[in-house]
Amino acid sequence: MDFKQAYSADNLMFLLEGFGMTLRLALLAIVLSFIVGLLVGVVCYARIPIVSKLLGLLVEMVRNLPLLLIIFFARYGLPEFGIQLNLFWAAILALTVFEAAMIAEIVRSGLRSVDRGLVEASRASGLGAVQTLRHVVLPIGLRRMVPPLVSQFISLLKDTSLTVIISLAELTHNANIIMGQNINIVMPTLLLVAALYFVVNYALSLAARRLEVRRHA
């Protein structure tokens, strides 16, 4: 193992560039998939005839497919339908579709866990269905969703590594290129890359645990 060669200035810069791309990818996908997932989850919860059922089926389908397949399809399948996206946006689209489906299920079951009695009490005191959702069910449900949501976001950050399959220049892809140079720098590079992913994810999970403790205190 050759740590000195592995951590040369050029290699470190290249890895940091990749790390920057990984973070950008993850951040944008987190925001987008949260918005879409929240909307879809609420619609599924609301049991609007036909619409909720159809969306529910779609969510179930996407959730049960490998993300790798969805990423590949977004890049190489969509052009056959006339939708041409560059690497970055193909990755964003795939990540958003998959993670939004996961989040929609978290949102739906979080909302369903809110006590029926509260909903009935709210409706009985004159609030409409939408008002009940906005002022009663969502605030209570969302607080309960924080832990599973954070672990989904951690999954998302890890999942960005799967975009190697379309050669997007993020951390894992750049590491792959460096590792191809010389067999002696493979392990040192893998260790450094693992450390970079770990730091961000561990910080996220600590923050989530903090939130949890404060809420129970």
Next chain:
Amino acid sequence: MPDFTVLTDHWETFLLGLRNTLLASLLALVGSFAAGTLIAVLRISHWRALRFLGTVYVEVFRNIPLLLVVYGFFLGLPALGIALNGFVSGTLGLIVYTSAFIAEAVRAGILAVPKGQMEAARSSGLTYAQAMRRVVLPQAVRIVIPPMTNQFLNLVKNSSVLGVIAGMDLMYYGDIINLETYDTVDTYLFVAMFYLVLTLPLAYTSRLLERRLARGG
């Protein structure tokens, strides 16, 4: 309409991939259940050093991408003179990664067994190891088995990373078929269908078990 000749002409290749995906997931389930149980026992050990070891394992592997772990076996080990093929590297990677998640489930299961069970076993003359193996773990396992359906589902989806390292799974053979037919949309439509054949029944079973458990039956 999808072109069904893609399916009929490459039927055997699809089935080979399906078989290997199922095989890798099953091997990884058994392997990571064994390893995960061991790590869970470390996590609740009386010895601080062992507890620390277990905690580090769980935190590290829950917070880095699966693909990196797989690369560790596929690209890292050859540097140490050990060359494994894609299928074996991928399956080992799945075991190491998934056992961190299973360890947490088993730990929760062990903690759910009433304390009196351990105390009664100890006071009737069993050593700690005997009491753990013969009294506590069998009861914990019964609590932990239902959520394993969900872990198996995740394994089937996650095993698609084998496709990145020529692991002879469904994703890999999809790629082979795609290069022959140049029909990306239909090829991956059928690949997706084969994944759903495995995952949808698992998702259904998992939900059924959860509901039964919630009812306390």
